[in-house]
Amino acid sequence: MEEEGVVKKFLYVNRKAPYGSIYALESLEVVLIGAAFEQDVSMVFIDDGVYQLKKDQQTSVSSGIGMKDFSKTYRALEGYDVEKLYVDKKSMEERGLSVDELVVPVTILDDAQMGELMEQQDVVLSF
């Protein structure tokens, strides 16, 4: 096990759209569980991963696909002290998305900034 008190930099890389596969929800659950270890956590959203944060997801049993709308859960991350959320600039542009269409405040990173962020990590978890 790790030495007590050592804070490591953890990066969760999210590249899949929600609902079509289990990756997005799995990643979010790992982040929530991992938050108990009080590490330095960042999350990035690249490619279709940016769709995880799209506002106005309607998934209810009565009118929709009958799955839990876990986009609401990203708003709970702040309470778990997970506050560093980043989106890839090009992925947002390709999809015609702007930050005001996302459920949480995020920081936009360009190619070089994203590469730098990845390089700074102790642990990268890819989804």
Place this chain on the structure above:
Amino acid sequence: MAIEVNGKTIETDEEGYLVNLADWNADAAKILATQDELELTDNHWEVINFLREYYDEYQIAPAVRVLTKAIGKKLGPEKGNSKYLYELFPYGPAKQACRFAGLPKPTGCV
């Protein structure tokens, strides 16, 4: 497993959590508490209602650390601490209170 609430059968899992969130009502909470030999007071209800609101907003049951902090923010430091919450819910404020609130077990609890 199941519990009887006002003549209606409500399904629970092997740990006593409701299988369907929508089955919950205040009487179900009272019966679940009775199983743990607890009588629900206004202080219990304050936490149970808080959890239900939290779940409605975020679609998860909070971890105990997050719950404690959030209760403190909303109801004040004299309630947002482990001692107070464990006195109300001796089997764990997140685990036990979530069960009474009809929510799933908090993510990250084993």
Place this chain on the structure above:
Amino acid sequence: MLHTVNKSPYETNSLSSCLRLARKGHTILLFENGIYGALKGTCFENVVTDALNKYQICVLMPDIEARGMRVDNVITGIKTVDYAEFVDLVASNSTVQAWL
């Protein structure tokens, strides 16, 4: 830092995102269906050949051979590795990003 790509570039944009976001000097390993990005005579050959100026690119040979390809099909400059060298790559890099 090591990046791994295990998807065909025709199926997902994993390879193109990896090539866009990795930093100079990083190593990229292509394996499983990712090996299709390492082949000559494809629409990806030019972009991958250009990327060799910035990254070390490796490809897992058993995955090449399993798909009916040979070392001659691999773009010049891409390093072929076996399982043991794959393990060495993972062990010698402090972090690994898997472009799934």
